[in-house]
Amino acid sequence: MAEEKSIEDELYSPILLAERVRKAVEEAESFKLDCSEVGKQVDRLSQMLRSAVRLANSNPSLYERPVRRIVAEVSKNLERALALVRKCKRSGVLRRVVTITSATDFRKLFNLLDASIGDMKWLLSILDSDGSGGGTLPPIASNDPILSYVWSFVAAIQMGPLPERVEGANEIASLARDNDRNKKIIVEEGGVPPLLKLLKEGASPDAQIAAATALSNLATDQQRVRHIATELGIPIIVQVLCDSPMRVQVSVANLVSRMAEHDQLAKEEFARENAIRPLVSLLSFDMFLDDPKPQPGKPHSIHSIVQINKELGGKSLAIKNRHSHSNSSSLHSEGFNRGGHNRKERENEKPEVKLKLKVSCAEALWRLSKESVSNSRRITETKGLFCLAKLIESQQGELQLNCLLTVMEITAAAETNADLRRAAFKTNSPPAKAVVDQLLRVIREISTPSLQIPAIKSIGSLARTFPARETRVIGPLVSQLSNRNPDVATEAAIALVKFACPDNFLCVEHSKAIIDFGGVPPLMRLLRGNERAQLHGVALLCYLALHVGDSEALERSRALMALEGVVRTVAAQNSSLKELVHKAICHLEVYQAGNHLHRQSYAP
Structure with a gap:
């Protein structure tokens, strides 16, 4: 791909094109009045383009995206003007037959040039010192007003004085909060680098909060998070997290959470930049x-x-x-000794700000871990x-x-x-x-x-x-098997399965502890719960049967009968669980054969 032209070349090209149109107007021999009007419009465009050159050269932090888009459209319309005016150079009969030029062609051209003038007028307002678009809509964005809003706000962030930069960042945050299409336009139109610059410079806490909020609202999918990371945003974010006042750190910690939530690579990059340490220090200050x-x-x-x-x-x-x-x-x-924010300043911060910071840091650690x-x-x-x-x-x-x-x-x-x-x-x-x-x-x-x-x-x-003697962890889990909330009871069964399954070296000792803490009766009730509860309850019951098959508690609760009842229902949905149920039934039959001689034998 060809290298992108410099912004000066982009602006000088239509200026030279305007000069050619003016010369063609002077040489026109037909439709002289219409050509003269074209010349006036082109002269105005030429003046605007020269003003744009001066403003661009005087602004080291020029926001180029709208300049390139608008100047490209102006160049197209100037080329159309040149082609039409050149048709009016000779007025012979043959020329009229070969090339038919009408007043309709000129009316179309006038509309196009008027649109270019409107675009340039808007662009000059953007390039002016306040970086504001003045609330107007350029014709180029008439079919998509969001585009002009994004250009205006990003230009304000990149080129305006501090109050306009803060306002622009807040407006971008609002647009990004509305819908994904706005987010896409903001990223495509180069909105991320100015926001990162505003965040890094630390011109004011309000500016940093506005930038961090806007970036958080953009970072709602993997692609946009990676775009922020590609723009070297993660080192900036970590640095600001370390150096800033508390209320800024709240917003930056929220940004870390959002990015870590949506992209694994960003999570790893935060780790490389050592984001964990300042988060822990802020959580424990x-x-x-x-x-x-x-x-x-x-x-x-x-x-x-x-x-x-x-x-x-x-x-x-x-x-x-x-x-x-x-x-x-x-x-x-x-998190504390950089940037001149001493401990006393932090201790004097409002309690609600301290709490918000801890909440945000804890969430960031959750997402990162x-x-x-x-x-x-x-x-x-x-x-x-x-x-x-x-x-x-x-x-x-x-x-x-x-x-x-x-x-x-x-x-x-x-x-x-x-x-x-x-x-x-x-x-x-x-x-x-x-x-x-x-x-x-x-x-x-x-x-x-x-x-x-x-x-x-x-x-x-x-x-x-946990060692075998650490039975204190078993009791609370067993007690939750009776919890009225089915999700809590099911999670308790899942946790106890991890104690009683063969992967745990102490599974026999833990299984005995589960029975000793009275785990069998609530477990039997859990088998009458929803499908998920039944699934994990059956697994736990099977492990208890395999490890403590001679337990009186299992016999009193008719565990064998319960397992026989579920072997064709819950267990049938999972082949490995079905096999486990068969093994548990066989094991229980060995200990309870006297009571179950009439029952059909199950083989694994």
Whole structure:
């Protein structure tokens, strides 16, 4: 493909074309009056083009997209004018026969040139110092007004003074919020680079918030997220996240969430730019997260962990500040010590802004950790587990939910990755213990399904990390088998399956614990639930039968009869589950043969 011409060449080309039209007008011998009118219109266009050259040369941050589109259309119309006027050069009979020129042709040309004049008038208003289109619509965009609005607003962002740049970014954000077609036009017309520039420059917090909001509204599908990344937006976003005032960081954290939600490659790029560390530091800026020093014979709750840190922090304000800085420097340097925003400024920020920032950072960590082992590992390496545990304990609402969802994704990653599981969730790890304590508390004490479900999933994902003596995690899960909400009860069954399945080295011990905690009766009731509940309930019942087939609880609950009843229904939908059911029936028949001699034998 040929290289795109410079903007000066684009503008000089129609100027030279206008000169040729003027010369052709002087040589016209027929339709002289019409040709003269063409000459006047072309002269006006020529003056406008020369003004555009001066304005373009004087503006180092020229927004070129509308210039190229409009100048290309002007050039087409000047070529039409030249071709028509040249037909009027000689007036002989043969010329008239060969080339028929009529007043209709000139009327069409006048309309085209008037449109070009209107386009140039609008373009000059865009190129003027205020970068504003004045609310007018150029004829070139008459069939698609959104195009002119986008040009006007992007030009204001790129070339206008600060108030107009902020207003332009807010207008782009509004257009992008309306529909996907507007988003597509904004990206195609070069709207992303000026927004990133506005975000990076940090001319004012309002400007950065407007730019971040506009980018968030654009970043709603993979293609547009990748366009932002291609424009080197991710390093800019991470830098602003580290350097900016709190209310700006709220908007930028929301942008990180949106981009991570829609594109895996962007998620990986955020990891390479080390976005995890400032997010964790912002989430924990008012906490002490040092590892507690253990005291022999005393288990530590999350309250005692925080209290120990406070005690270690010092007995005076000066010592406390010095302790906080020295122990948190590596964690907080990314989010606090750059850009001149000191701790005092942050402490004086409104509580609602602090809460919004934590909510946004927690959501960003959730999105970044989802289906990402590397990002989950980075969170655990930055004392993120302690922070999440404390917030789950002390907060409510959206912040608590986002922290639970983040833990759910980290534990899901640990379930699939043995190295992460061993590194972050060792039995004697204080952060892991703090997280587990809070997950169990949520399961036991909170009756909100949206909070219980991620906590239950998290415990299930960690099933292979608990030793046989750690039966305290089994009881809360068993109790939720009786939950009135079918989704909570089903998730509890799924989690318990991970304890009782053969993939778990301690499956026999865990199966005994499930029965000891009274898990069989609610499990039998779960089999009468919906299809999903039945499916997972049957799987759990089969594992209990295989591992603890001689259990009186299974016999009293008529587990064998229940399995025989579902073998042709629920199990038939899944071949592997059908085989599991047959094995469980055979195993139970061995222990309960005296009561079931009359029953038909099932073979696997």
